[in-house]
Amino acid sequence: MSLKNNYLIKNYQKDRTLKIKHNYLTEQFFDYKKILKNFEKVIKTNEFTLGKEVDEFENKISNLLKTKYIVSVGSGTDAIMLSLKAIGIQEGDEVITTPFTFYATIGAIVTAGAKPIFVDVREDYNINPDLIEEKITKKTKAILPVHWAGRVCEMDKINKIAKKYKLKIIEDSCHAILAKYKNKFAGKFSSFGCFSLHPLKNLNVWGDGGFVVCSNKYYYKKLRLMRNHGLVGRNKNLIFGYNSRLDTLQAVVALNALKKIKYITQKRIANSNFLDKKLTSIQNVKCVKRDKNIKEVFHLYKLNLKNKKIRDKTIKFLIKKGVDAKIHYPTSMHLQPAAKKFGYKKGDFPIAERLSQTSISIPVHEYVTRKNLKYIVNLISKCV
Numbered sequence: 094m095s096l097k098n099n100y101l102i103k104n105y106q107k108d109r110t111l112k113i114k115h116n117y118l119t120e121q122f123f124d125y126k127k128i129l130k131n132f133e134k135v136i137k138t139n140e141f142t143l144g145k146e147v148d149e150f151e152n153k154i155s156n157l158l159k160t161k162y163i164v165s166v167g168s169g170t171d172a173i174m175l176s177l178k179a180i181g182i183q184e185g186d187e188v189i190t191t192p193f194t195f196y197a198t199i200g201a202i203v204t205a206g207a208k209p210i211f212v213d214v215r216e217d218y219n220i221n222p223d224l225i226e227e228k229i230t231k232k233t234k235a236i237l238p239v240h241w242a243g244r245v246c247e248m249d250k251i252n253k254i255a256k257k258y259k260l261k262i263i264e265d266s267c268h269a270i271l272a273k274y275k276n277k278f279a280g281k282f283s284s285f286g287c288f289s290l291h292p293l294k295n296l297n298v299w300g301d302g303g304f305v306v307c308s309n310k311y312y313y314k315k316l317r318l319m320r321n322h323g324l325v326g327r328n329k330n331l332i333f334g335y336n337s338r339l340d341t342l343q344a345v346v347a348l349n350a351l352k353k354i355k356y357i358t359q360k361r362i363a364n365s366n367f368l369d370k371k372l373t374s375i376q377n378v379k380c381v382k383r384d385k386n387i388k389e390v391f392h393l394y395k396l397n398l399k400n401k402k403i404r405d406k407t408i409k410f411l412i413k414k415g416v417d418a419k420i421h422y423p424t425s426m427h428l429q430p431a432a433k434k435f436g437y438k439k440g441d442f443p444i445a446e447r448l449s450q451t452s453i454s455i456p457v458h459e460y461v462t463r464k465n466l467k468y469i470v471n472l473i474s475k476c477v
Protein backbone atom coordinates (compact mmCIF):
# COMPACT_ATOMS: atom_id res chain seq x y z
CA MET A 94 0.00 0.00 0.00
CA SER A 95 1.33 3.39 -0.97
CA LEU A 96 1.60 5.74 1.99
CA LYS A 97 -0.05 8.62 0.28
CA ASN A 98 -2.77 6.79 -1.61
CA ASN A 99 -6.07 7.71 0.04
CA TYR A 100 -8.19 6.93 -2.96
CA LEU A 101 -9.12 3.45 -4.12
CA ILE A 102 -9.35 4.69 -7.66
CA LYS A 103 -9.15 1.33 -9.41
CA ASN A 104 -12.02 -0.24 -7.45
CA TYR A 105 -14.33 2.70 -7.94
CA GLN A 106 -13.56 3.25 -11.59
CA LYS A 107 -14.43 -0.35 -12.32
CA ASP A 108 -17.79 -0.07 -10.49
CA ARG A 109 -18.63 3.08 -12.42
CA THR A 110 -18.35 1.33 -15.75
CA LEU A 111 -21.20 -1.04 -14.88
CA LYS A 112 -24.58 -0.40 -16.41
CA ILE A 113 -26.73 -0.87 -13.32
CA LYS A 114 -24.81 0.73 -10.52
CA HIS A 115 -25.06 0.17 -6.80
CA ASN A 116 -24.69 3.88 -6.15
CA TYR A 117 -26.08 6.69 -8.22
CA LEU A 118 -24.50 9.66 -6.50
CA THR A 119 -24.10 11.63 -9.73
CA GLU A 120 -27.81 11.34 -10.47
CA GLN A 121 -28.78 11.87 -6.88
CA PHE A 122 -26.89 15.13 -6.63
CA PHE A 123 -27.89 16.46 -10.06
CA ASP A 124 -29.13 19.58 -8.28
CA TYR A 125 -25.79 20.24 -6.60
CA LYS A 126 -25.70 23.86 -7.75
CA LYS A 127 -28.53 24.65 -5.38
CA ILE A 128 -26.43 23.23 -2.59
CA LEU A 129 -23.39 25.25 -3.66
CA LYS A 130 -25.51 28.39 -3.50
CA ASN A 131 -26.32 27.58 0.10
CA PHE A 132 -22.63 26.91 0.77
CA GLU A 133 -22.03 30.52 -0.24
CA LYS A 134 -24.25 31.72 2.57
CA VAL A 135 -22.22 29.74 5.10
CA ILE A 136 -18.97 31.00 3.65
CA LYS A 137 -20.14 34.59 3.90
CA THR A 138 -21.17 34.24 7.55
CA ASN A 139 -17.92 32.36 8.40
CA GLU A 140 -19.88 29.97 10.60
CA PHE A 141 -17.99 26.82 9.71
CA THR A 142 -18.68 24.93 12.92
CA LEU A 143 -22.11 24.26 14.39
CA GLY A 144 -24.30 27.29 13.74
CA LYS A 145 -27.67 27.83 12.14
CA GLU A 146 -27.66 25.09 9.50
CA VAL A 147 -26.77 22.44 12.06
CA ASP A 148 -29.64 23.60 14.28
CA GLU A 149 -31.95 23.54 11.32
CA PHE A 150 -30.90 20.01 10.42
CA GLU A 151 -31.44 18.78 13.97
CA ASN A 152 -34.88 20.40 14.06
CA LYS A 153 -35.88 18.86 10.74
CA ILE A 154 -34.81 15.37 11.84
CA SER A 155 -36.64 15.92 15.06
CA ASN A 156 -39.84 16.68 13.11
CA LEU A 157 -39.31 13.82 10.69
CA LEU A 158 -38.87 11.21 13.41
CA LYS A 159 -41.29 12.89 15.83
CA THR A 160 -38.76 13.01 18.60
CA LYS A 161 -37.46 15.76 20.82
CA TYR A 162 -33.72 15.40 21.15
CA ILE A 163 -31.29 15.09 18.26
CA VAL A 164 -27.52 15.42 18.57
CA SER A 165 -25.72 15.63 15.25
CA VAL A 166 -22.14 14.34 15.26
CA GLY A 167 -19.18 13.71 12.97
CA SER A 168 -20.15 10.21 11.74
CA GLY A 169 -22.30 7.17 12.41
CA THR A 170 -19.32 5.53 14.06
CA ASP A 171 -18.99 8.47 16.44
CA ALA A 172 -22.72 8.36 17.14
CA ILE A 173 -22.24 4.81 18.45
CA MET A 174 -18.94 5.43 20.19
CA LEU A 175 -20.12 8.60 21.95
CA SER A 176 -23.33 6.86 23.05
CA LEU A 177 -21.26 4.06 24.59
CA LYS A 178 -19.06 6.62 26.31
CA ALA A 179 -22.13 8.52 27.51
CA ILE A 180 -23.40 5.48 29.42
CA GLY A 181 -19.97 5.17 31.02
CA ILE A 182 -18.49 2.20 29.17
CA GLN A 183 -15.07 1.37 30.54
CA GLU A 184 -12.24 -1.05 29.93
CA GLY A 185 -13.39 -4.58 30.71
CA ASP A 186 -17.11 -3.98 30.11
CA GLU A 187 -19.01 -6.19 27.71
CA VAL A 188 -21.41 -5.14 24.98
CA ILE A 189 -23.67 -7.70 23.32
CA THR A 190 -24.00 -7.34 19.58
CA THR A 191 -24.20 -9.12 16.22
CA PRO A 192 -21.30 -10.50 14.20
CA PHE A 193 -23.24 -9.75 11.00
CA THR A 194 -22.52 -6.05 10.67
CA PHE A 195 -20.28 -3.38 9.21
CA TYR A 196 -16.84 -2.95 10.79
CA ALA A 197 -17.80 0.35 12.43
CA THR A 198 -20.26 -1.21 14.88
CA ILE A 199 -17.54 -3.33 16.42
CA GLY A 200 -14.87 -0.66 15.99
CA ALA A 201 -16.98 1.73 18.05
CA ILE A 202 -17.42 -0.84 20.82
CA VAL A 203 -13.72 -1.61 20.94
CA THR A 204 -12.56 2.02 20.80
CA ALA A 205 -15.01 2.83 23.59
CA GLY A 206 -13.04 0.24 25.62
CA ALA A 207 -15.48 -2.67 25.74
CA LYS A 208 -15.35 -6.25 24.54
CA PRO A 209 -17.86 -7.20 21.83
CA ILE A 210 -19.84 -10.27 22.85
CA PHE A 211 -21.37 -11.72 19.73
CA VAL A 212 -24.75 -13.40 19.46
CA ASP A 213 -25.70 -15.22 16.27
CA VAL A 214 -28.29 -13.85 13.86
CA ARG A 215 -31.47 -15.31 12.43
CA GLU A 216 -32.23 -15.82 8.75
CA ASP A 217 -33.22 -12.14 8.50
CA TYR A 218 -29.61 -11.12 9.33
CA ASN A 219 -30.64 -9.53 12.64
CA ILE A 220 -29.51 -10.54 16.11
CA ASN A 221 -31.46 -13.49 17.55
CA PRO A 222 -33.02 -12.17 20.77
CA ASP A 223 -33.56 -15.72 22.06
CA LEU A 224 -29.79 -16.20 22.32
CA ILE A 225 -29.00 -12.98 24.16
CA GLU A 226 -29.81 -13.93 27.74
CA GLU A 227 -27.29 -16.77 27.95
CA LYS A 228 -24.50 -14.31 27.05
CA ILE A 229 -25.20 -11.87 29.86
CA THR A 230 -22.57 -11.71 32.61
CA LYS A 231 -21.74 -9.35 35.46
CA LYS A 232 -19.65 -7.36 33.00
CA THR A 233 -22.45 -6.81 30.47
CA LYS A 234 -23.40 -3.15 30.22
CA ALA A 235 -25.34 -2.82 27.00
CA ILE A 236 -27.01 -4.53 24.06
CA LEU A 237 -26.22 -3.08 20.65
CA PRO A 238 -28.62 -4.40 18.00
CA VAL A 239 -28.04 -3.49 14.35
CA HIS A 240 -31.11 -2.96 12.18
CA TRP A 241 -29.44 -4.64 9.24
CA ALA A 242 -30.30 -3.51 5.71
CA GLY A 243 -33.07 -1.34 7.17
CA ARG A 244 -35.03 -4.08 8.93
CA VAL A 245 -35.67 -3.29 12.57
CA CYS A 246 -34.68 -6.00 15.08
CA GLU A 247 -37.28 -7.65 17.27
CA MET A 248 -37.19 -4.83 19.77
CA ASP A 249 -40.00 -6.10 22.06
CA LYS A 250 -37.88 -9.03 23.14
CA ILE A 251 -34.63 -7.07 23.29
CA ASN A 252 -36.19 -4.36 25.44
CA LYS A 253 -37.62 -6.94 27.80
CA ILE A 254 -34.21 -8.52 28.34
CA ALA A 255 -32.56 -5.12 28.80
CA LYS A 256 -35.13 -4.18 31.41
CA LYS A 257 -34.77 -7.46 33.30
CA TYR A 258 -30.98 -7.15 33.57
CA LYS A 259 -30.86 -3.34 33.75
CA LEU A 260 -28.84 -3.02 30.56
CA LYS A 261 -28.72 -0.06 28.23
CA ILE A 262 -29.63 -0.39 24.57
CA ILE A 263 -27.84 1.43 21.79
CA GLU A 264 -29.37 0.95 18.34
CA ASP A 265 -27.14 0.91 15.29
CA SER A 266 -29.76 2.44 13.00
CA CYS A 267 -27.28 3.45 10.29
CA HIS A 268 -29.26 1.47 7.67
CA ALA A 269 -32.65 2.24 9.05
CA ILE A 270 -33.78 5.83 8.62
CA LEU A 271 -37.62 5.81 8.55
CA ALA A 272 -37.82 2.06 9.18
CA LYS A 273 -40.42 0.99 11.72
CA TYR A 274 -41.23 -1.83 14.07
CA LYS A 275 -44.81 -1.97 15.31
CA ASN A 276 -45.31 1.50 13.95
CA LYS A 277 -42.42 3.04 15.84
CA PHE A 278 -39.34 4.46 14.11
CA ALA A 279 -35.96 2.72 14.32
CA GLY A 280 -33.77 4.64 16.73
CA LYS A 281 -36.61 5.27 19.17
CA PHE A 282 -36.54 1.98 21.04
CA SER A 283 -33.72 3.12 23.27
CA SER A 284 -32.03 6.27 24.52
CA PHE A 285 -29.59 6.09 21.63
CA GLY A 286 -30.63 5.70 18.00
CA CYS A 287 -27.40 6.03 16.02
CA PHE A 288 -27.54 7.14 12.39
CA SER A 289 -24.97 7.74 9.65
CA LEU A 290 -25.03 10.29 6.83
CA HIS A 291 -22.23 8.62 4.86
CA PRO A 292 -22.55 9.09 1.06
CA LEU A 293 -23.72 5.50 0.62
CA LYS A 294 -26.52 5.64 3.18
CA ASN A 295 -30.19 6.34 2.34
CA LEU A 296 -29.90 9.85 3.79
CA ASN A 297 -26.50 11.08 2.73
CA VAL A 298 -24.03 13.95 2.54
CA TRP A 299 -20.79 14.77 0.71
CA GLY A 300 -18.52 13.25 3.29
CA ASP A 301 -19.05 12.14 6.86
CA GLY A 302 -21.80 12.92 9.30
CA GLY A 303 -24.17 11.29 11.74
CA PHE A 304 -26.62 11.89 14.54
CA VAL A 305 -28.07 10.37 17.66
CA VAL A 306 -31.80 10.23 18.28
CA CYS A 307 -31.82 10.57 22.02
CA SER A 308 -34.98 10.04 24.04
CA ASN A 309 -33.47 11.01 27.36
CA LYS A 310 -32.74 14.58 28.40
CA TYR A 311 -29.81 13.72 30.61
CA TYR A 312 -28.01 11.84 27.85
CA TYR A 313 -28.99 14.47 25.32
CA LYS A 314 -27.23 17.14 27.33
CA LYS A 315 -24.25 14.90 27.89
CA LEU A 316 -23.86 14.04 24.19
CA ARG A 317 -24.10 17.70 23.23
CA LEU A 318 -21.25 18.44 25.59
CA MET A 319 -19.19 15.45 24.51
CA ARG A 320 -19.31 16.25 20.79
CA ASN A 321 -17.86 19.71 21.38
CA HIS A 322 -15.00 19.31 23.90
CA GLY A 323 -17.37 19.43 26.87
CA LEU A 324 -17.57 23.17 26.46
CA VAL A 325 -20.22 25.44 27.88
CA GLY A 326 -19.92 28.72 26.05
CA ARG A 327 -16.36 29.61 25.20
CA ASN A 328 -14.50 29.53 28.47
CA LYS A 329 -15.95 26.80 30.63
CA ASN A 330 -14.88 23.18 30.24
CA LEU A 331 -17.46 21.14 32.09
CA ILE A 332 -16.23 17.68 31.07
CA PHE A 333 -13.42 16.51 28.81
CA GLY A 334 -14.92 15.54 25.52
CA TYR A 335 -14.34 15.00 21.83
CA ASN A 336 -14.40 16.95 18.63
CA SER A 337 -17.21 15.30 16.70
CA ARG A 338 -19.59 17.85 15.27
CA LEU A 339 -21.62 17.62 12.10
CA ASP A 340 -19.85 19.98 9.69
CA THR A 341 -21.93 23.02 8.85
CA LEU A 342 -21.37 22.47 5.13
CA GLN A 343 -22.51 18.86 5.47
CA ALA A 344 -25.59 20.08 7.32
CA VAL A 345 -26.39 22.14 4.21
CA VAL A 346 -26.12 19.01 2.05
CA ALA A 347 -28.16 17.02 4.55
CA LEU A 348 -30.95 19.60 4.55
CA ASN A 349 -31.24 19.16 0.80
CA ALA A 350 -31.18 15.36 1.06
CA LEU A 351 -33.88 15.45 3.72
CA LYS A 352 -36.34 16.81 1.19
CA LYS A 353 -36.02 13.58 -0.77
CA ILE A 354 -35.76 10.94 1.91
CA LYS A 355 -39.44 9.99 1.91
CA TYR A 356 -39.42 9.57 -1.86
CA ILE A 357 -36.17 7.59 -1.77
CA THR A 358 -37.58 5.30 0.92
CA GLN A 359 -40.80 4.75 -0.95
CA LYS A 360 -38.96 3.88 -4.17
CA ARG A 361 -36.69 1.42 -2.40
CA ILE A 362 -39.71 -0.26 -0.84
CA ALA A 363 -41.53 -0.47 -4.18
CA ASN A 364 -38.46 -1.92 -5.89
CA SER A 365 -38.01 -4.45 -3.12
CA ASN A 366 -41.65 -5.53 -3.25
CA PHE A 367 -41.23 -6.20 -6.94
CA LEU A 368 -38.02 -8.16 -6.34
CA ASP A 369 -39.64 -10.18 -3.54
CA LYS A 370 -42.42 -11.23 -5.85
CA LYS A 371 -40.16 -12.20 -8.74
CA LEU A 372 -37.33 -13.79 -6.80
CA THR A 373 -39.36 -15.97 -4.45
CA SER A 374 -40.75 -17.78 -7.47
CA ILE A 375 -37.25 -18.89 -8.46
CA GLN A 376 -36.17 -22.15 -6.92
CA ASN A 377 -33.04 -22.03 -4.77
CA VAL A 378 -33.29 -18.27 -4.19
CA LYS A 379 -34.22 -17.24 -0.68
CA CYS A 380 -35.33 -13.76 0.33
CA VAL A 381 -36.02 -12.58 3.86
CA LYS A 382 -39.48 -13.57 5.05
CA ARG A 383 -41.24 -10.25 5.49
CA ASP A 384 -43.04 -9.45 8.72
CA LYS A 385 -46.08 -7.20 8.77
CA ASN A 386 -44.90 -5.68 12.05
CA ILE A 387 -41.79 -4.34 10.35
CA LYS A 388 -41.54 -1.57 7.81
CA GLU A 389 -38.21 -2.24 6.12
CA VAL A 390 -36.48 0.56 4.22
CA PHE A 391 -34.09 -1.60 2.17
CA HIS A 392 -30.80 0.14 2.53
CA LEU A 393 -29.72 -3.10 0.89
CA TYR A 394 -31.75 -5.68 -0.96
CA LYS A 395 -30.34 -9.07 0.00
CA LEU A 396 -30.98 -12.53 -1.27
CA ASN A 397 -29.48 -15.89 -0.43
CA LEU A 398 -28.34 -18.63 -2.71
CA LYS A 399 -27.79 -22.31 -2.01
CA ASN A 400 -24.09 -22.23 -1.29
CA LYS A 401 -20.91 -20.21 -1.65
CA LYS A 402 -20.04 -21.70 -5.02
CA ILE A 403 -23.35 -20.69 -6.58
CA ARG A 404 -23.22 -17.30 -4.86
CA ASP A 405 -19.76 -16.53 -6.20
CA LYS A 406 -20.69 -17.72 -9.68
CA THR A 407 -23.84 -15.55 -9.65
CA ILE A 408 -21.99 -12.44 -8.53
CA LYS A 409 -19.42 -12.91 -11.24
CA PHE A 410 -22.09 -13.37 -13.88
CA LEU A 411 -24.06 -10.31 -12.73
CA ILE A 412 -20.98 -8.12 -12.85
CA LYS A 413 -20.04 -9.46 -16.26
CA LYS A 414 -23.51 -8.49 -17.45
CA GLY A 415 -23.17 -4.97 -16.07
CA VAL A 416 -24.93 -5.29 -12.71
CA ASP A 417 -23.07 -3.99 -9.67
CA ALA A 418 -23.92 -6.86 -7.32
CA LYS A 419 -22.08 -6.77 -4.02
CA ILE A 420 -21.41 -8.82 -0.91
CA HIS A 421 -22.22 -7.15 2.42
CA TYR A 422 -20.01 -8.71 3.81
CA PRO A 423 -18.03 -11.84 2.92
CA THR A 424 -16.56 -12.35 6.39
CA SER A 425 -18.47 -12.41 9.67
CA MET A 426 -16.99 -9.92 12.16
CA HIS A 427 -15.81 -12.58 14.65
CA LEU A 428 -13.54 -14.04 11.96
CA GLN A 429 -11.88 -10.75 10.98
CA PRO A 430 -8.18 -10.43 11.83
CA ALA A 431 -8.98 -7.44 14.06
CA ALA A 432 -11.19 -9.65 16.25
CA LYS A 433 -8.53 -12.29 16.80
CA LYS A 434 -7.74 -11.08 20.31
CA PHE A 435 -11.26 -11.91 21.45
CA GLY A 436 -10.72 -15.60 20.80
CA TYR A 437 -13.69 -16.43 18.62
CA LYS A 438 -13.38 -19.22 16.09
CA LYS A 439 -14.99 -20.62 12.98
CA GLY A 440 -18.26 -22.32 13.83
CA ASP A 441 -19.11 -20.05 16.76
CA PHE A 442 -21.91 -18.28 14.88
CA PRO A 443 -23.03 -20.69 12.17
CA ILE A 444 -25.88 -18.65 10.73
CA ALA A 445 -23.87 -15.45 10.40
CA GLU A 446 -21.07 -17.47 8.81
CA ARG A 447 -23.41 -19.18 6.35
CA LEU A 448 -25.15 -15.94 5.38
CA SER A 449 -21.82 -14.26 4.73
CA GLN A 450 -21.08 -17.06 2.27
CA THR A 451 -24.41 -17.22 0.49
CA SER A 452 -25.83 -13.70 0.32
CA ILE A 453 -25.77 -11.08 -2.40
CA SER A 454 -26.94 -7.46 -2.44
CA ILE A 455 -28.40 -6.11 -5.67
CA PRO A 456 -29.08 -2.47 -6.64
CA VAL A 457 -32.42 -1.30 -5.30
CA HIS A 458 -32.12 2.50 -5.15
CA GLU A 459 -34.46 5.10 -6.62
CA TYR A 460 -32.76 5.18 -10.01
CA VAL A 461 -33.15 1.47 -10.73
CA THR A 462 -35.98 0.97 -13.20
CA ARG A 463 -38.49 -1.87 -13.48
CA LYS A 464 -36.70 -2.90 -16.64
CA ASN A 465 -33.40 -3.03 -14.75
CA LEU A 466 -34.98 -5.17 -12.05
CA LYS A 467 -36.47 -7.61 -14.56
CA TYR A 468 -33.08 -7.86 -16.22
CA ILE A 469 -31.40 -8.63 -12.88
CA VAL A 470 -34.00 -11.24 -11.94
CA ASN A 471 -33.60 -12.91 -15.30
CA LEU A 472 -29.82 -13.07 -14.89
CA ILE A 473 -30.14 -14.57 -11.42
CA SER A 474 -32.58 -17.20 -12.66
CA LYS A 475 -29.96 -18.38 -15.12
CA CYS A 476 -27.39 -19.04 -12.41
CA VAL A 477 -29.26 -21.00 -9.75
Ligand SMILES: *Cc1c(COP(=O)(O)O)cnc(C)c1O
Nearest residue numbers: 168169170195197198267289291
Ligand atom coordinates in the same frame (compact mmCIF):
# COMPACT_ATOMS: atom_id res chain seq x y z
C1 LIG B 1 -22.19 2.98 7.79
C2 LIG B 1 -22.37 2.20 9.04
C3 LIG B 1 -21.83 2.62 10.26
C4 LIG B 1 -20.88 3.76 10.37
O1 LIG B 1 -21.28 4.96 9.86
P1 LIG B 1 -20.18 6.04 9.38
O2 LIG B 1 -21.00 7.26 9.21
O3 LIG B 1 -19.59 5.54 8.11
O4 LIG B 1 -19.19 6.19 10.47
C5 LIG B 1 -22.12 1.89 11.38
N1 LIG B 1 -22.88 0.79 11.33
C6 LIG B 1 -23.41 0.34 10.18
C7 LIG B 1 -24.27 -0.88 10.20
C8 LIG B 1 -23.15 1.02 9.00
O5 LIG B 1 -23.62 0.54 7.85
